[in-house]
Amino acid sequence: MSNKHTHDGINVLILRYLAGEATENEMDELRDLAEHDTTVAECLFQDACQEVELYDYFQEMKVSAGPVQSGQTAWPVKKTVFAFAASVAFIFGLFALLSPDSRLIQGNPIISDVDSGVMIVRRGRKIPATENMTLTRNDIIEVSAAGVARIRYLDEETILVLQPCASIQILSDKSGKCIKLIHGNIHATVARQPVGKPMRVLSEDGVVEVMGTRLVFGTDDHVTRVDTLEGSVALVSEKSGEKQVVKAGDYAQVDKQGILTAGTTVPRVVDFTLVYADTHDPIPGYDPVPDMVTVDMTSLYIKRPGRIACRINTEPAVIDGVTVQWSGGGRRVLNDCPFIMPLGKDNDYYLPQDSIRRTTGWSRTVTPFSVSGSNRIEGLPRYFHITVHAPEIEGIGPGELKVINGSFESPAVTGQDWAFRTPIGWSATRIPIIRAGGQPFVGKQSFFKQKPLTLSQDLWGDAEPGRRYWLRFAVRLIDEKSSVVARVFSGSEILAVTEVHYPDAGQWKAFSLPFTVPEGRQGQGVRIAFDLVNVELDGVQVEHCSLSRKNSWSSQSTDVGGVFE
Amino acid sequence: MTEDNSSNNELQLALLEQNRQWLLAYILSLTGHYGDSEDMVQDVLITALEQQDRFDQVVPVGAWLRGIARNKIREYWRRNQREPVLVSSEVLERLEQVVANHENQALAPDYKKRRLQMLRSCMERLTERTREMLRLRYQEGRRSQEIGQCLKMAVASVDMAMSRARKLLRACMAERIEHVE
Numbered sequence: 037m038s039n040k041h042t043h044d045g046i047n048v049l050i051l052r053y054l055a056g057e058a059t060e061n062e063m064d065e066l067r068d069l070a071e072h073d074t075t076v077a078e079c080l081f082q083d084a085c086q087e088v089e090l091y092d093y094f095q096e097m098k099v100s101a102g103p104v105q106s107g108q109t110a111w112p113v114k115k116t117v118f119a120f121a122a123s124v125a126f127i128f129g130l131f132a133l134l135s136p137d138s139r140l141i142q143g144n145p146i147i148s149d150v151d152s153g154v155m156i157v158r159r160g161r162k163i164p165a166t167e168n169m170t171l172t173r174n175d176i177i178e179v180s181a182a183g184v185a186r187i188r189y190l191d192e193e194t195i196l197v198l199q200p201c202a203s204i205q206i207l208s209d210k211s212g213k214c215i216k217l218i219h220g221n222i223h224a225t226v227a228r229q230p231v232g233k234p235m236r237v238l239s240e241d242g243v244v245e246v247m248g249t250r251l252v253f254g255t256d257d258h259v260t261r262v263d264t265l266e267g268s269v270a271l272v273s274e275k276s277g278e279k280q281v282v283k284a285g286d287y288a289q290v291d292k293q294g295i296l297t298a299g300t301t302v303p304r305v306v307d308f309t310l311v312y313a314d315t316h317d318p319i320p321g322y323d324p325v326p327d328m329v330t331v332d333m334t335s336l337y338i339k340r341p342g343r344i345a346c347r348i349n350t351e352p353a354v355i356d357g358v359t360v361q362w363s364g365g366g367r368r369v370l371n372d373c374p375f376i377m378p379l380g381k382d383n384d385y386y387l388p389q390d391s392i393r394r395t396t397g398w399s400r401t402v403t404p405f406s407v408s409g410s411n412r413i414e415g416l417p418r419y420f421h422i423t424v425h426a427p428e429i430e431g432i433g434p435g436e437l438k439v440i441n442g443s444f445e446s447p448a449v450t451g452q453d454w455a456f457r458t459p460i461g462w463s464a465t466r467i468p469i470i471r472a473g474g475q476p477f478v479g480k481q482s483f484f485k486q487k488p489l490t491l492s493q494d495l496w497g498d499a500e501p502g503r504r505y506w507l508r509f510a511v512r513l514i515d516e517k518s519s520v521v522a523r524v525f526s527g528s529e530i531l532a533v534t535e536v537h538y539p540d541a542g543q544w545k546a547f548s549l550p551f552t553v554p555e556g557r558q559g560q561g562v563r564i565a566f567d568l569v570n571v572e573l574d575g576v577q578v579e580h581c582s583l584s585r586k587n588s589w590s591s592q593s594t595d596v597g598g599v600f601e
Numbered sequence: 602m603t604e605d606n607s608s609n610n611e612l613q614l615a616l617l618e619q620n621r622q623w624l625l626a627y628i629l630s631l632t633g634h635y636g637d638s639e640d641m642v643q644d645v646l647i648t649a650l651e652q653q654d655r656f657d658q659v660v661p662v663g664a665w666l667r668g669i670a671r672n673k674i675r676e677y678w679r680r681n682q683r684e685p686v687l688v689s690s691e692v693l694e695r696l697e698q699v700v701a702n703h704e705n706q707a708l709a710p711d712y713k714k715r716r717l718q719m720l721r722s723c724m725e726r727l728t729e730r731t732r733e734m735l736r737l738r739y740q741e742g743r744r745s746q747e748i749g750q751c752l753k754m755a756v757a758s759v760d761m762a763m764s765r766a767r768k769l770l771r772a773c774m775a776e777r778i779e780h781v782e
Contacts, residue, residue, distance in 0.1 A: 044761065044764060044765075047764040047767075047768065048760045048761060048764045051760060051763060051764050051767070052745075052760060053633045053686065054629060054630075054633060054635070055635075055738070055744070055745070056633060056634045056635065056636075057744060057745060058633065063633075063684075063686060066686050067684070067686050067687075067688065070686060070687055070688075070692050071688070071689055071692065074691060074692055074695040075695075076692075077630075077687055077692045077693075077695045077696040077699065078695065078696070078699045080630045080686075080687070080696075081626060081627065081630045081696060081699050081700060081703070082699075082771075083630075083767070084625075084626040084627070084629040084630040085622075085623070085626040085703065086767055086770070086771060087626070087629060087635070088622055088625050088626045088629065089622075089716060089717070089720060090720075090735065090738075090739045090767075091635065091739050092622070092713075092717065093717055093720050093721070093724075093739070094735070094736060094739035094740035095739075095740065096717070097736075097740060159729070161729075166718075166721070
């Protein structure tokens with residue numbers, strides 16, 4: 037290294053260069069250094085690698101944590117507040133409490149299992165929860181509407197399952213385990229606690245002290261409720277100090293006025309929600325899904341074929357379990373809330389293709405129960421039926437194919453056994469999309485740019501007029517500046533257009549844009565175009581339906597032409 | 602399009618995507634501009650896709666991509682009428698060696714995921730203020746001067762603090778890699 041520069045000086049110079057902030061003089065200096073010392077090139081590359089990693093890391097954090105308001109920093113620069121806090125800590129000798137070791141709290145809770153929508157608020161900052169993350173005092177755990185989080189105490193078998201939309205704060209200290217439920221429901225399995233150190237679960241309105249049992253604790257804007265599944269606990273009203281012992285199978289609740297009521301928990305099935313089996317996110321338009329509903333599969337976007345399921349919504353929201361009975365006699369008990377009911381057979385979530393061919397309906401009888409074993413309390417069974425409908429039978433012309441009593445028949449091929457592939461069972465081909473000017477982009481792309489970037493490509497040269505196609509894609513908006521406009525053209529005519537804007541930021545959203553190629557446009561081609569600002573784009577596909585003969589499920593792949601250079 | 606061709610294409614796309622991170626670092630070290638480097642990576646991958654028929658399987662994929670990148674970078678400097686920082690063939694050769702060594706490690710299937718996990722835990726070692734400084738730079742794209750205004754620091758102090766934070770992160774990650782191995 038040059039004698040003129042210290043290591044720190046060279047590092048700063050390299051960083052300024054990589055950040056695009058180096059002046060002409062600094063560039064000359066760096067050039068000079070690199071010429072005389074080849075290790076500078078090595079440092080430069082290693083720093084560039086770190087630069088890329090840091091960008092990737094913080095962009096990922098940005099997407100997970102949601103948008104930060106312009107001009108607002110996550111670190112509150114308020115010296116007076118710090119000064120005050122420091123003085124108070126000094127006066128009361130609380131420095132010890134703030135040391136890292138003292139943050140290790142009773143039982144050592146960790147996040148043992150987590151969905152993607154779970155966030156931890158730690159010292160004013162929101163960070164995504166990850167598996168095996170150690171929790172510290174005052175951490176707030178927030179679960180999204182479609183997520184679930186499990187917290188496990190390493191020293192024993194105590195497990196807390198946070199249900200969708202739940203939010204809790206860890207308040208445990210050396211005196212024992214303690215959590216505050218801010219909102220939602222938790223299902224707690226509490227191992228036997230040390231004498232004199234019960235686990236405390238509290239809300240704004242009430243508190244329960246648990247020595248070892250299973251219970252469901254929930255709170256909303258009106259009441260705090262505890263349902264005991266095993267053993268017994270006592271619920272104490274914060275306002276009146278009144279106490280109610282709650283035995284297995286019973287519940288007690290306390291309202292905002294501090295009034296306690298109690299009774300026996302008789303669970304019931306409220307309704308059902310159609311969800312994506314992979315994420316458990318509700319499918320728009322089917323939350324709740326009415327009994328006896330007919331689902332138009334062509335209106336759904338399913339990234340992986342067949343991955344739909346049904347969530348059973350109960351009251352109370354968390355109960356001990358549900359029994360699901362198939363119309364054919366099969367039976368299955370679901371114990372993990374949220375209760376996701378598979379629509380397929382053989383315990384998977386796939387829609388059985390055979391059933392699609394012969395019939396389009398599934399029936400289930402669902403019975404909720406609140407306590408397992410001999411004290412089991414069952415609610416009323418509820419019958420549920422769902423019909424899958426595929427109205428868009430393209431490829432052989434309107435009127436030639438009919439759905440009769442759940443079977444597909446075609447007058448043109450009477451007597452033949454036909455197999456039908458709905459779009460949900462479709463193996464779509466990913467099409468390379470070409471940027472305006474003839475350059476394709478690759479796979480999932482991030483467009484963290486503040487200016488619009490237009491991508492367009494002639495998809496195929498021989499689209500079939502009159503046939504219905506779907507342009508499917510998924511986007512993730514980053515912040516309030518993000519937007520997407522997708523258009524499909526035939527010549528200069530716009531066949532379909534859709535726009536996506538904030539506030540749907542942070543989550544992947546799937547879109548399906550149907551279009552039909554006009555008659556008389558044979559061989560003229562179709563073009564799709566995206567205007568993308570500050571978004572990620574993925575899974576761009578074009579699909580259409582067609583028929584195939586029996587036993588040839590995989591032979592008919594998406595046929596959208598071949599001009600994809 | 603046959604299914605074979607389709608899966609072949611997907612494989613190619615995945616291969617190219619796997620090379621994105623080191624390629625971006627390579628181009629960044631030669632251009633010193635992150636945004637332009639990102640665009641150039643995309644251009645390189647596009648060219649690679651277009652020319653995949655001409656790819657000689659004897660040459661490693663990384664070397665082939667670097668070859669395409671070098672042409673793009675030359676064009677970039679010519680267009681911007683500026684002189685690159687790394688000029689002599691000796692220096693460039695050294696860079697090639699370093700990148701080739703790094704590229705092999707980076708191709709491990711879970712490389713990026715592991716590094717991000719390590720980075721996440723190493724971030725905990727930094728002070729809140731330093732983390733905020735990094736966030737302003739890498740999440741919000743703020744320049745040193747703006748960061749200085751936000752955090753009431755001189756520009757030179759921001760640069761120095763940033764350099765030290767990165768040094769600490771590097772050391773922490775090296776320590777963890779050693780621990781794992």
